[in-house]
Amino acid sequence: MRTCPRCGLLIDAEGRCYPGCTGPLATVRCGGCYQLNLPDAERCDGCGHELGLEPIAEPDALLCSDCGVPFSAFRAATGLLRDCVRCGGQLVDHALLRDLLERRESYGAAAPRPPRRPEHVDVRVRYVRCPACGQPMNRKNFAGKSGIIVDICREHGTWFDRGELPQLLAFAESGGTARARQQQIEDEARSRRQAEVARETARRTSVATMASSWDARRARLDAVKQLLDLLSRISG
Structure with missing residues (x-):
């Protein structure tokens, strides 16, 4: 984690340490993971890649469900990341999110770092409508145990409130998604064994009943x- 150049406290995903701090906002976007970094950063604080040419935002027809303003869309080979400049919310295509998580997980395996201290996020329960289809999105704890509550539309992607995507990528980097997959494999194997025992x-x-x-x-x-x-x- 970086520290605020003005007050020395840890900064959040927006580049501030607390609401009243006058430190600089993070404005440099990483082309690898789309995380915003401070203007003087040489490497992305999220994925560690060297900051170079920034991804170019495209105008988008979809509007943020919370703010009603058009998204800025960042196009990658595997999909779109739509970013709201007002509230910081992001709608990420499923294929792009998988790609980001896999790359961050690989980076964490190659250069492991301890899990980051959780940043403050708004934990109020609310239900988000998909900006694309308008249907209520399903809330879930990503990977079951990440502690990051996201909103998912089966067709159009995953919605992240401000600061949640960097937290999820940090979770992947620390091995959280790999552990979640392994846990899922073990749970499925246990379920199959239990089903086999139940059938036997x-x-x-049934055999005992027939014999009886x-x-x-x-x-x-x-x-x-x-x-x-x-x-x-x-009678005889």
């Missing part, structure tokens, strides 16, 4: 035979 238990129960039914039927037949033998002896 049901099969054995046959034993009961045979006992009834034996009783009838004994009764017929008794009647035959009496």
